[in-house]
Amino acid sequence: MANASSKRIATANETALRNLQLGLLIVNLLAPTIRFLLSLITSRRFFPRTLPLLLYIIFTAGSIFTWRWFVTIGSPKRGANGAQVRVGEDLGGKGVVELGWDLIYMTWICTLGSAILGDWVWWFSLLVPAFGAYKLFSTIRPILGMFLPGIFGPKAPKDDTPQGQNVAAGAAEEKGESRKQAKLRARMEKGDKRIQQVQRR
Template sequence: MAQKALKTLAARNTAILNRTHLISLGVNAFFFLIHFLLSSRNLTAWFVLTLPSLLIEFWFERIGRPTHDNGDLKRAGEDLEAKGLTEWMWDITYWSWGCIVLAALVGNKAWYAWAVVPLYSGWLAFTTFTGARKGLAGMGGGADEGASSGAAGQSKRQAKMEKRGGQKMQYR
């Protein structure tokens, strides 16, 4: 059972990548089926707005697909369920698929739903920046900040201890 964790990761990555390719094929085939059979959709918008999800899909294929050498696992690939940037890339892919299906069902105006992605990214960057700024503001060591923190600055453990009546903290 050598490298059991790597073998598990390789199997999971292979399943995720295969499922991703099938879903992408199905979504885009559905769009083209509607486009050619029922009514015309904007293919330029489809290409421009599908390009990010296709690039992300190929990037996942490159970093996540396990490689084997004579039946032995050579490389398991990166974890495709990782937090952070990988998670954000999955969100972009899912949103792209949703917009493609929406554009196929509703029409060309549905492509404007893709504008949510840059708006959400901007909001996320803004809240991260303001949160970091508030966190750094407390590092100034001002005397008035320490006095105003009082009981609101205690941890949950300290609050429980005081509530039970044991080991009371004295604040100066």
Template sequence: MAQKAAKQQAARNTAILKRTHLISLAITVFFLLLRLLVFWASCTRATYLLYAFLSAPAFAIEFWFERIGRPVTAPSGELKKPGEDLEAKGLTDFMWDILYWTWGCTISATILGDKAWWGYVVVPLYSVWLAWTTFGGMRKGMAGMAGKDAVADTSNGAMSNRQKKQEKRGGQKMQYR
């Protein structure tokens, strides 16, 4: 029963990595077979270069997941390191989104043609939007740290009714329970 959580993490990571590699292999084979056998007339060298270039982030992310998530065992079979959690929130979650989006664009480009690769532009646009909203929220949060006068002055000196009532009462008061 020792290291039960670590063993579960290792088993979960192994299953996730196996599934990810199989899906990636299936999508790549699907792309190559359909493009070579069915849509061979519309394929050029640029098609394959575009595939390689736009699939590179997915392959890099897959390699990274393999590197950080693969469990390490000793020659005796004992678990040395279970690997990082591949279901973690934050950057790992964002990397999964990029991987899924790349797979979707690859399938779309396989069936619809090279113009479907333009769907990949959504990823950088989403990143810019996410950064902008995060910065905007942080900026609003920092405005409250400037003090009561700065908060009241943010909207050209006009105070809300709530702020006026609080000002009359002598500001905010803490209630202890």
């Protein structure tokens, strides 16, 4: 069963790497072609302004670096006789691999979008570092909670949640009330009309 899973991961990785290489070629050839055609038809410039051009270079270099890293970690290593020796990492996994795919897809979207719609599309590329910062913060938040529990620690539940009602019921049991009486009292304090009608009778 483990062997079947390894073969599935190896096949999926090879397909993903082939599609990724093809996508990099298509996007980086199609975008300049669209820009050139639109510069002939409309009054738009063929070359982007300085900031979008710089973002294109940075994000394209990052996506190529990510692709090469995916090839390094995801390609299955085969023996001399063609038998598979070691399966690479799963390229459909979570964590840093998922962020790498996000970087590649966002680069493709911004490259083609800026060629078709205009250079303002590159502002969407800021979503990648923002999402990375959010994931990093959610990873280190428990560590920060140990040192600053008042700011980053877990929040106390409100009284209207079921957990809060259970805490209230536990406190009522200490006073000598049953759970049912504690729940009725909590509903009455909230202003439940059914409880008020029972009390009038």
